[in-house]
Amino acid sequence: MPSTTSNLRVSQISPLIFQSEIRSMSVECDRVGGINLAQGICDTDLPDSVADQAIEAIRTGQNIYTRLDGIAPLRQAIAAKLLRHNKIAADPDSEILVTSGATGALYAASLALLNPGDEVILFEPFYGYHVSGLLSMRVKPVIVPLAPPDWQLNLDTLRQSITPRTRAIILNTPSNPSGKVFSAAELQAVADLAIEHDLFVITDEIYEYFLFDGARHISIATLPGMAERTITISGLSKTFSITGWRVGYLTASAKWIPSIGYFHDLTYVCSPAPLQYGSVAGLTQLSESFYESLSTEYQQKRDQLCQALTDAGLPPSIPAGAYYILADVSRLPGDTAQKKARNLLAATGVAAVAGTAFFAEGRGENTLRFCFGKKPEALDRACEALRSL
Ligand SMILES: Cc1ncc(COP(=O)(O)O)c(C=O)c1O
Structure with missing residues (x-):
């Protein structure tokens, strides 16, 4: 069948939605065996x-x-x-x-x-x-x-x-x-x-x-x-x-x-x-202390990753909640946030998400998002790798 006459195509809206940047960074991280601070997959243990x-x-x-x-x-x-x-x-x-x-x-x-x-x-x-x-x-x-x-x-x-x-x-x-x-x-x-x-x-x-x-x-x-x-x-x-x-x-x-x-x-x-x-x-x-300990435990993780980002010359914006950090990555090579994310992965083995995934067009190019909902060992390794930048 000649395909040139076919009307089969994705919907008009599909190209606008397409695979999320967060998932594609996780795929890339798996490919190179990196430490995934990109997706909010939170691999800590369940109760x-x-x-x-x-x-x-x-x-x-x-x-x-x-x-x-x-x-x-x-x-x-x-x-x-x-x-x-x-x-x-x-x-x-x-x-x-x-x-x-x-x-x-x-x-x-x-x-x-x-x-x-x-x-x-x-x-x-x-x-x-x-x-x-x-x-x-x-x-x-x-x-x-x-x-x-x-x-x-x-x-x-x-x-x-x-x-x-x-x-x-x-x-x-x-x-x-x-x-x-x-x-x-x-x-x-x-x-x-x-x-x-x-x-x-x-x-x-x-x-x-x-x-x-x-x-x-x-x-x-x-x-x-x-x-x-x-x-x-x-x-x-x-x-x-x-x-x-x-x-x-x-x-x-x-x-x-x-x-x-x-x-x-x-x-x-x-x-x-x-x-x-x-x-x-x-x-x-689960008792009330379970919920209270979430804040205590994640605040420590936040502080640990914020410090590592600061040491790496990637100044973080300190979050008041959730488990992500937006950091200023102006100093990384690359003219887009996506390229900066890929360069960071290549240099340190740490995956983060391009800030452009969270901002309207034209904004977020100097920002990456790092997730700290991670097991202590993974976070320790990521922090060490970031400091080596
Ligand atoms: C703001 C926000 N809402 C919802 C979700 C997804 O939640 P659920 O796993 O319950 O669908 C996420 C996951 O990253 C999130 O960040």
């Missing part, structure tokens, strides 16, 4: 109780589809955790949806609540999946830059970005990649604008337990007037170091859950059944 319960669930036959909103014990455990840690009162039967990670939650919520041509505001530096997810639905991401070095929110810029087509604001706190933790005043300002312009707020709080130097996590859903318009997304990938399990959740008004649940069912059917049981064990059995 024993979580693993044991999942194995037990597989052995005792919990291997079939679950209800589309997840198993009841998990929804109940999430409701208890939301009340205890987030001050969100959610009914486990009508206001919680167990999802295929926070990613599945965001995708299903966007399909359920947004229309093609809608505009959605995101803060820069942003998490690439948020932008690409919207693009895949023909929704227009509108980028509002936060001001470095501490990523302050400029309220005037935010206000000016709102148009009659704006339908939602996506928040990510603590943020990947900047580590910004939105303050109470900033969240109140975002909430005021959302109420004034009748917008949804979709908030990705997956790093809620990774907080440094006394930073406090506040869920915007708890601010007055926000419960009905907020979709709060989180998950267990990061908290329990189970990124490959695909267990996340969202909580929202019972008005939205059936529609979001329908789209989640259509794409993912359900989060893996035995892994939902493992997650229940984590949420119900």
